Amino acid sequence: MANIPQEEYIFKTTSACAGCSSSLCLRHILKAAGPDSVLVVPACCTSVIQGIYPNTAFNIPVYNVAFAAAAAVASGMSTALRAAGRKTNVICYAGDGGTVDIGIQALSGALERGTDFLYICYDNEAYSNTGMQRSGGTPLGAATTTTPGGKTEGKKDLDLIVEAHDPPYMATACSAYPIDLYKKVEKALSIEGPTFIHILAPCPPGWRYPADKTVEMGKLAVRTGMWILYEREHGQLSISGPSKNAMRKPLPIEEYLEKQGRFKNIDQRSITVLQQQVERHMARIAREAEGIC
Amino acid sequence: MLTIATGNKAVADAVKDAVPAIVAAYPITPQTEIVEQIANYVASGQLASKYIPVESEHSAMAACIGASATGARAFTATSSHGLVYMCEMLHWAVGARLPIVMANANRALGPGWNIWAEHTDSLSMRDTGWLQVYVGSVQEAYDATLMAFRIAEHNDVLLPVMVNLDGFALTHITQSLETVDPGDFIPPMHLPHAIDTGRPAGYGTLTAPGDYYRFRWDIERSMRNAVSVIEETQDEFGKRFGRTYGMTEEYRCADAEVVVVAMGTLGKEVEIAVDILRGQGVKAGSMRLRWFRPFPDLDLAGKEVVVIDRDYSFGFGGIVAHAIASKYDVPIFSVIAGLGGQEVTYDDIAGFVRDRRPGDEYWFGVDA
Ligand SMILES: Cc1ncc(C[n+]2csc(CCOP(=O)(O)OP(=O)(O)O)c2C)c(N)n1
Ligand code: SF4
Ligand SMILES: [Mg+2]
Numbered sequence: 001m002a003n004i005p006q007e008e009y010i011f012k013t014t015s016a017c018a019g020c021s022s023s024l025c026l027r028h029i030l031k032a033a034g035p036d037s038v039l040v041v042p043a044c045c046t047s048v049i050q051g052i053y054p055n056t057a058f059n060i061p062v063y064n065v066a067f068a069a070a071a072a073v074a075s076g077m078s079t080a081l082r083a084a085g086r087k088t089n090v091i092c093y094a095g096d097g098g099t100v101d102i103g104i105q106a107l108s109g110a111l112e113r114g115t116d117f118l119y120i121c122y123d124n125e126a127y128s129n130t131g132m133q134r135s136g137g138t139p140l141g142a143a144t145t146t147t148p149g150g151k152t153e154g155k156k157d158l159d160l161i162v163e164a165h166d167p168p169y170m171a172t173a174c175s176a177y178p179i180d181l182y183k184k185v186e187k188a189l190s191i192e193g194p195t196f197i198h199i200l201a202p203c204p205p206g207w208r209y210p211a212d213k214t215v216e217m218g219k220l221a222v223r224t225g226m227w228i229l230y231e232r233e234h235g236q237l238s239i240s241g242p243s244k245n246a247m248r249k250p251l252p253i254e255e256y257l258e259k260q261g262r263f264k265n266i267d268q269r270s271i272t273v274l275q276q277q278v279e280r281h282m283a284r285i286a287r288e289a290e291g292i293c
Numbered sequence: 294m295l296t297i298a299t300g301n302k303a304v305a306d307a308v309k310d311a312v313p314a315i316v317a318a319y320p321i322t323p324q325t326e327i328v329e330q331i332a333n334y335v336a337s338g339q340l341a342s343k344y345i346p347v348e349s350e351h352s353a354m355a356a357c358i359g360a361s362a363t364g365a366r367a368f369t370a371t372s373s374h375g376l377v378y379m380c381e382m383l384h385w386a387v388g389a390r391l392p393i394v395m396a397n398a399n400r401a402l403g404p405g406w407n408i409w410a411e412h413t414d415s416l417s418m419r420d421t422g423w424l425q426v427y428v429g430s431v432q433e434a435y436d437a438t439l440m441a442f443r444i445a446e447h448n449d450v451l452l453p454v455m456v457n458l459d460g461f462a463l464t465h466i467t468q469s470l471e472t473v474d475p476g477d478f479i480p481p482m483h484l485p486h487a488i489d490t491g492r493p494a495g496y497g498t499l500t501a502p503g504d505y506y507r508f509r510w511d512i513e514r515s516m517r518n519a520v521s522v523i524e525e526t527q528d529e530f531g532k533r534f535g536r537t538y539g540m541t542e543e544y545r546c547a548d549a550e551v552v553v554v555a556m557g558t559l560g561k562e563v564e565i566a567v568d569i570l571r572g573q574g575v576k577a578g579s580m581r582l583r584w585f586r587p588f589p590d591l592d593l594a595g596k597e598v599v600v601i602d603r604d605y606s607f608g609f610g611g612i613v614a615h616a617i618a619s620k621y622d623v624p625i626f627s628v629i630a631g632l633g634g635q636e637v638t639y640d641d642i643a644g645f646v647r648d649r650r651p652g653d654e655y656w657f658g659v660d661a
Contacts, residue, residue, distance in 0.1 A: 112348070
């Protein structure tokens with residue numbers, strides 16, 4: 001903890017819900033990034049929690065943009081800044097909807113063009129800002145306001161999509177492990193070219209658990225293997241500490257699912273499918289880390 | 294320098310002479326030659342811009358927005374489907390007060406696929422808050438593009454400008470072109486609200502009903518300012534480079550009893566039709582509308598008006614005809630002609646005038 005700067009770039013006046021993990025993550029991200037940074041934010045909870053004009057709870061330039069446009073706006077911004085000889089960090093902070101759904105094309109384009117920026121997707125597995133509708137990032141079996149009976153399809157694998165672009169650095173993170181996140185942001189920003197971090201960011205009203213259980217929810221995601229922490233630097237994958245431990249003896253996923261109202265009515269078949277997916281995913285990541293894939 | 298060029302090449306040359314910091318664009322017929330030419334200028338070192346080969350027009354405008362927000366000059370070009378695909382970001386550029394310049398090769402919208410000239414693409418973006426100019430010749434395409442940067446970036450305007458040129462009818466025809474050395478005609482861009490990490494601010498944050506309308510009014514105030522900035526810029530251009538432009542281009546209007554209003558290349562055809570009509574004893578004149586936004590003051594008092602719309606607003610009428618009808622109490626014969634590249638000759642235009650039926654609408658080629 002000692003190395004994390006005292007400076008705050010997000011004041012306590014945000015309008016985020018109690019227990020909001022994505023705003024907590026952003027606090028650490030900005031500490032790692034420092035003041036010479038611009039945040040590009042598409043429509044999502046983060047566009048709302050800044051507050052209402054003429055006030056803002058963020059003490060950093062924030063460029064709010066249309067839902068699908070974050071990565072492309074960042075592309076133009078970074079190109080112009082670099083052309084002017086400026087090293088300013090350009091960081092997109094986008095939700096899962098703005099990333100895996102409507103923003104996927106712009107993200108893919110910016111990655112492919114080698115844009116010098118950091119794209120961070122905070123994944124709360126739904127369109128939270130508009131009232132918890134399903135997104136491509138919503139997992140199988142989760143109830144949302146547009147999948148009242150539970151989602152019948154699985155979660156889109158954003159990381160595989162990003163990996164296919166072969167960025168110099170990509171990582172996963174989770175709000176329950178802020179120091180891990182902090183270090184990953186620092187590393188991503190030290191690398192030139194497109195870098196990417198995918199954060200699992202539990203959302204109390206969306207996932208339907210008490211606000212004080214946000215950290216626990218993130219930890220359970222990692223301990224069950226529902227979420228794996230790793231980083232891939234120039235194609236070299238290394239599993240991060242908490243997941244290394246968890247993957248030795250993962251908890252059954254029920255321990256994660258049963259604490260969230262959104263999985264209240266999930267059926268046994270879906271649980272089995274999810275468990276199998278988790279095992280396959282862990283095996284694939286483990287094989288890659290050992291260099292045997 | 295005197296050369297010959299297509300309309301597309303003229304736009305690319307104007308961009309080369311205005312030296313935007315970034316160009317972000319996506320190809321589409323009939324605009325493609327603009328972006329190819331610019332990419333060539335960049336690759337050969339003749340133009341010190343960064344060319345961002347975006348994956349879509351939505352991203353082209355988004356990238357221009359991101360660049361412009363840092364205070365950098367930005368340009369893009371598109372057409373038809375590309376333009377309407379950008380629609381969301383066209384609104385964004387205006388609200389964010391970014392002086393982006395764009396060339397639009399006017400083209401019909403599908404289906405069916407049609408790559409020929411029509412103005413419905415840009416006119417359907419009428420209410421975004423972009424300034425819109427329509428040009429009628431290769432030289433004018435160059436001159437208007439160059440001037441667009443100065444107008445957009447003027448402190449009293451700070452709004453984006455769209456330069457419209459007819460697909461194929463102008464983008465692909467060859468005429469003589471005189472390029473200029475703009476010198477300080479286009480001063481360095483200074484964006485007062487450029488992103489500055491030393492002065493952190495929130496851009497485009499939530500804005501409540503008590504404030505939002507103020508920003509809208511500010512846009513309208515700048516639109517109104519734009520008229521004098523355009524006139525002053527065009528006058529200055531005339532003084533420096535010898536070619537003068539107005540909000541409209543008028544031909545034999547002074548003593549005309551009937552005035553034909555059109556935009557783009559059809560507006561040029563009208564001038565020939567006017568000569569024919571005059572030879573037949575019809576006191577006709579041509580008023581080619583150059584600027585559509587901001588909409589100019591037109592001197593139509595006491596005249597009959599024939600408006601040729603190369604566009605249509607379904608369930609309502611010709612867009613230019615209705616713009617004029619809403620502002621001036623004059624008898625109007627509304628002609629819908631040239632859609633999707635439909636051929637319209639000066640003889641046809643002379644016919645519209647001779648057979649005019651004030652108060653009526655007439656679809657050229659349709660038996661009604
Ligand atoms: C083009 C467009 N379509 C829809 C919306 C409405 N909208 C705003 S935010 C949002 C959901 C955002 O979800 P996500 O990206 O996951 O972020 P979160 O709200 O969960 O933080 C939607 C659908 C919009 N602003 N723009
Ligand atoms: S809805 Fe979820 S993501 Fe949005 S502010 Fe509340 S807790 Fe945070
Ligand atoms: Mg979300």
